[in-house]
Amino acid sequence: MDLRGRLISKTSKQWFKLLHAKVIISKSVDPYFNLALEDFLYSNSKSPRSLILYTNTPSVIIGRNQNPWVEANVRKCRSNLVNIIRRKSGGGTVFHDLGNVNYSLLTNRNEFSHTKGAELIVKALEKLNVEAELNQRHDIVLKDTKQKISGSAYKISKGKSYHHGTMLLNSDLKGISSYLRSTTKGIISKGVTSTRSDVANVNLSQVDFLREAMLSFLQYDDARHVSGTNPDTSIDDQKTADLSSRDNVVFVDSNDLAGVPHVMQTMQELKSWNWTFGQTPFFKQLITTNNLPIGNHQIELDISIRHGIIENFNFTSSNDRLQQEIMNYPWKGMAYELGFINSFMLNSVPSSEALIVLDWISKNI
Numbered sequence: 534m535d536l537r538g539r540l541i542s543k544t545s546k547q548w549f550k551l552l553h554a555k556v557i558i559s560k561s562v563d564p565y566f567n568l569a570l571e572d573f574l575y576s577n578s579k580s581p582r583s584l585i586l587y588t589n590t591p592s593v594i595i596g597r598n599q600n601p602w603v604e605a606n607v608r609k610c611r612s613n614l615v616n617i618i619r620r621k622s623g624g625g626t627v628f629h630d631l632g633n634v635n636y637s638l639l640t641n642r643n644e645f646s647h648t649k650g651a652e653l654i655v656k657a658l659e660k661l662n663v664e665a666e667l668n669q670r671h672d673i674v675l676k677d678t679k680q681k682i683s684g685s686a687y688k689i690s691k692g693k694s695y696h697h698g699t700m701l702l703n704s705d706l707k708g709i710s711s712y713l714r715s716t717t718k719g720i721i722s723k724g725v726t727s728t729r730s731d732v733a734n735v736n737l738s739q740v741d742f743l744r745e746a747m748l749s750f751l752q753y754d755d756a757r758h759v760s761g762t763n764p765d766t767s768i769d770d771q772k773t774a775d776l777s778s779r780d781n782v783v784f785v786d787s788n789d790l791a792g793v794p795h796v797m798q799t800m801q802e803l804k805s806w807n808w809t810f811g812q813t814p815f816f817k818q819l820i821t822t823n824n825l826p827i828g829n830h831q832i833e834l835d836i837s838i839r840h841g842i843i844e845n846f847n848f849t850s851s852n853d854r855l856q857q858e859i860m861n862y863p864w865k866g867m868a869y870e871l872g873f874i875n876s877f878m879l880n881s882v883p884s885s886e887a888l889i890v891l892d893w894i895s896k897n898i
């Protein structure tokens with residue numbers, strides 16, 4: 534075979550392996566790549582069912598229909614370089630870091646279940662002497678303390694489904710509570726809100742968890758394949774080796790899929806302001822104060838935000854001049870963003886009272 538033939542055959546072999554793999558382990562910790570990989574395999578995998586395992590650098594992952602300003606401390610995330618990412622599945626907000634492993638069970642729609650993926654993980658934990666169970670919300674919790682160790686979300690469309698979940702191995706639990714605590718006041722929103730839980734780490738090594746999660750899934754897959762029954766739990770070393778053979782398990786890195794349009798486009802989309810912030814369901818913000826050093830009177834702010842853009846802006850104050858000055862700024866059509874007020878200073882010199890009010894507004898976003 535000539536060089537071209539050899540290259541084509543090598544590339545198509547890799548593709549074939551990836552698209553038919555039962556377990557895909559990502560070597561990348563880039564959350565945008567990993568979510569795009571999941572989306573790509575969701576659309577293109579040829580395997581009747583597959584499991585993707587990956588870990589991300591610190592990121593707040595909000596559900597498809599959530600409001601990032603309600604779910605996250607946007608300011609803190611930005612200053613500590615924690616990504617805020619809107620995923621494609623519904624559900625609540627979770628925090629990912631290198632101490633958290635994500636699993637994603639892809640199946641055909643007719644095989645979808647709200648519990649199967651989590652049950653396989655509970656079984657894997659059992660092997661590692663962690664006693665866990667599913668609660669009514671389909672979260673995995675520790676049996677004794679009922680603390681949450683894994684949350685789930687789902688997507689079902691076009692005859693396919695995925696169930697993805699987290700697993701807190703050694704995550705920064707303080708980070709979870711601080712990055713997921715919004716400081717934005719007065720938001721009235723119809724978006725989905727998260728259910729805050731008491732969380733815990735299972736304190737397992739990543740290698741142990743990956744191995745058992747993979748085996749639990751492969752056993753289940755094997756049993757479905759052979760008889761459509763539940764997996765045989767008596768698994769010997771030979772069987773383990775067969776199941777986790779190189780044909781079943783593929784390791785993938787972002788370079789392997791560089792240039793694949795679906796992956797590139799999904800990464801671009803997930804990174805865009807229009808997706809993460811612009812997809813926020815309509816919301817209003819109503820705040821009031823009489824504590825500013827502007828003459829001891831009450832001021833009120835009432836804004837409406839559609840697609841992350843200010844649609845209506847109302848500021849009321851008994852000081853007519855101040856009210857007029859604030860209302861004169863070009864609020865409508867501006868992105869609801871931390872730094873936007875700075876742009877007002879470019880073309881005008883606000884009065885000192887207006888400056889105090891602008892600073893108050895910017896601190897409340």
Ligand SMILES: Nc1ncnc2c1ncn2[C@@H]1O[C@H](COP(=O)(O)OP(=O)(O)OP(=O)(O)O)[C@@H](O)[C@H]1O
Pocket residue numbers: 623624625626627628629633670672681682683684685686687699700701709713726727728729730731732
């Ligand atoms: N990596 C994580 N693993 C487990 N729990 C987490 C993690 N990060 C955050 N949490 C907890 O989960 C809460 C969000 O849970 P919520 O149930 O709203 O969303 P979910 O787990 O994605 O699933 P769903 O809404 O689909 O049930 C957070 O407020 C936090 O208490």
